[in-house]
Amino acid sequence: MKRTIYLLSSIAALAALISFSGCGKDPLKDMTPEESRIYITNHDSQANFKSYNTFSIVDSVAVLSNRNDTAKKALTDYDKQLISSVSQAMQSRGYTLVDKAAKPDLAVALTRIDNSFTNVAWNPGWWGGVWSPGYWGYPGGWYWPSYYVVYQVNEKQTAIDVFDLKNPNADNKYVSVWNALWRGSGVWNTDNVASMVQASFDQSPYLTNK
Amino acid sequence: MKKIFNWMMIFAGVFAAQAVSAQVRPPLSIDVNYSVASPLGSLQDYSGKTSFRGWTAGLQYMLNDQFSVGLRTGFQDFNEKLPRAVYPDKLGDVSAVQTRTLQVIPIQATAGWAFTKPDKPVIPYAAVGVGVANMDYKKYWGEFVESDNSWQFMVSPELGINIPFGQASPVLFNANVRYNYSPYKMGDITNFNSLQYSVGFKFHLN
Numbered sequence: 001m002k003r004t005i006y007l008l009s010s011i012a013a014l015a016a017l018i019s020f021s022g023c024g025k026d027p028l029k030d031m032t033p034e035e036s037r038i039y040i041t042n043h044d045s046q047a048n049f050k051s052y053n054t055f056s057i058v059d060s061v062a063v064l065s066n067r068n069d070t071a072k073k074a075l076t077d078y079d080k081q082l083i084s085s086v087s088q089a090m091q092s093r094g095y096t097l098v099d100k101a102a103k104p105d106l107a108v109a110l111t112r113i114d115n116s117f118t119n120v121a122w123n124p125g126w127w128g129g130v131w132s133p134g135y136w137g138y139p140g141g142w143y144w145p146s147y148y149v150v151y152q153v154n155e156k157q158t159a160i161d162v163f164d165l166k167n168p169n170a171d172n173k174y175v176s177v178w179n180a181l182w183r184g185s186g187v188w189n190t191d192n193v194a195s196m197v198q199a200s201f202d203q204s205p206y207l208t209n210k
Numbered sequence: 211m212k213k214i215f216n217w218m219m220i221f222a223g224v225f226a227a228q229a230v231s232a233q234v235r236p237p238l239s240i241d242v243n244y245s246v247a248s249p250l251g252s253l254q255d256y257s258g259k260t261s262f263r264g265w266t267a268g269l270q271y272m273l274n275d276q277f278s279v280g281l282r283t284g285f286q287d288f289n290e291k292l293p294r295a296v297y298p299d300k301l302g303d304v305s306a307v308q309t310r311t312l313q314v315i316p317i318q319a320t321a322g323w324a325f326t327k328p329d330k331p332v333i334p335y336a337a338v339g340v341g342v343a344n345m346d347y348k349k350y351w352g353e354f355v356e357s358d359n360s361w362q363f364m365v366s367p368e369l370g371i372n373i374p375f376g377q378a379s380p381v382l383f384n385a386n387v388r389y390n391y392s393p394y395k396m397g398d399i400t401n402f403n404s405l406q407y408s409v410g411f412k413f414h415l416n
Contacts, residue, residue, distance in 0.1 A: 025263070025289050027309035027350050035294075035307040036353035042302035179302075184352045203296045203303050 034192075037184030039199050043206065047164065047177040050209045055095045055162070056104035057087050058131055065114040074112075078190040082110055085197040086160055093201070093208040100136050105166045107136050107174070112188065113157040133174050136165060143173035158182045160200065162207075178207055234328040235380050235414040237272040243384060243410025247286050250403035256290075257310040263287040266408055268320065275327050280320040282339060286406065288312040297351075309350040314402070316343040316364050316390070324372075332373050333382075339366040347396050362402070364392040372412060380414035 028036075061079035063072045086108060087097055098104050109131035133141065142163060162178040169175055180200040186192050201207065245264040249257060268282030291309045298304075318341030325334045343364040349356045370386025385408070392402035 025287065025311070027289070027291065027311060027348075028353060031307075031309075031353060038352040038354060039305040040299075040302050041305075183354065199305055203305050 033185040033189075034195075037182060037187060037192075037196070039196060039203065040181045040183070041200055041204050042179045043204065044164075044175055044177045047175070049177070049207055052105035052164070052166065052209055053096060054098045054102070054104040055090050055106035055108055056098055056100040056102070056136065057083055057090070057108040058110055058135070059083075062109070062111045062131060063114065064111060078188060078193065079110070079112075081190050081193040082158070082197075085194050086110065089197050089201045094210040103165070104136070105164070106177070107131070107133075107163040107165050109161040109163065111159045111161070113159060131161070133163075133165075138165060138168075138174065139172065141173050143169055143171070143175050155183060156188050158187050158196075160197075178204065180204075233272075234275075234378050235374075236416045237414075239270045239272070239380075239412050239414045240268065241270065241282075241384055241410060241412040242267045243386070243408035245284070245286065245406050245408035247288070247390075247404045247406040249288055250405060252398060252400040253288070253312070253402055253404060256398040257288040257312055259288070259290045261286050261288045263289070264406070264408075266406075266410070270320070270322065270412075272328075276324040278320075278322045278324070278337075280322070281318070282320055283315065283317050286314045286404070288314075288404075304351060306351040309348075311346075311348045311350075312399075313346040314343050314390075314404075315346075316366070317341050318364065318366060328374075329377055331377070332371055334371050335369075337368045337370070337386075339364075339368065339388075343390075343392055343394075343402075345392070345394050345396070345402070347399075349397060356397075358396050360394075360396075362392045362394045364390060364402070366390045366406075370408075380416070382412040382414075383409075384412045385409045 060073040060075040061082060063074045090106075090108065091097060095106065100107075111131070133139065142161075158181070160178075160180040161176055163174045164177045165174055167175070182196050182200070187196065243266045245266055247261045247264055248254075249259075249261070264284065264286035266282060266284035268280050270278045270280035272278045289309070289311045291307065294305060294307045296303050296305045297308070316339070318339035320337055320339045322335050322337035325336070326332075341364060342361050345358070345360055345362055347358040366388050368386050368388040370384060372382040372384050374382045388406040388408065390402065390404045390406060394402040
């Protein structure tokens, strides 16, 4: 009986050892930064993307940090690359870049989000407040369709928001018609901007006026 | 109540049978096997690659020359990394490299029946394991993980052979094929099904 107990306990010990000593492969260990990134895009299913002709893009990138309530605007090499890549992508989809004073149909806002230090509840599009309609010379606020989902973030991210300036809704708010959010390693790396913009537009074939 | 009585009679019978049978090797044995498992059904849709990361270990007690009962555990790691693709999700369209993993740790009671007497050079047998399994599900979207850990019912019928190293040797080579079923439901997995091939050794202890 004693022997059986020894045996049972040695088998249990062996099992515990192998199970918990990381016998399973850790997928994060052999993952490149490119593989670690995810690109999330969302759009307003009511929007008619063919009805827009012109767009204007912000002249700098808003930088939000959970350590600081007030957003800063920045124009680093990364930000310049982001503005130029997104402008090119919009133009390749048939939209004409115009000055913000020329009453564009679409407003393109760019935001970098740094939540690396604590968790905050993510309010979809909360960063849009930095680029308020006032920037484009309109009163009122932005409006996000209800299926823009809330979840938690704890990392560096980059967001692109496209708003419809042509058709404010009943509350005089401007609807977010397209949104891209990049998450993962290296989303704030200048060298990755072109490919991340490319990926975001590639997965949004409806975003065109052609 | 009658059922329990019948079971008691069966057990009393096999114990009596054991007492009268001439023993070739001591009744208690331990076994350790390396195992490879193929996912089947919806598990294959989730993580389709054959798993080469697995083992089993068990303890068996021969109630007589042919009937045995035991206890066993093990580990199997299913893992598949898919190239970048766009997945429509509740969040929108998500472009990601998905790594889909499932790690299974069963704990089962077993009952086995040998088709021949223990003095034969090859001893084919059938067994069934019934118990629970810990399912550790992790679906990585890039570096972001969606995970679930739960205990599930699991049943595993098995066919195998034991080949003793000499007629009365306490050491036997073992090879077996086991089918594992668990009504586990998570994401793409509607039921857990796998076919597991194992080779290893069985040691009878004095």
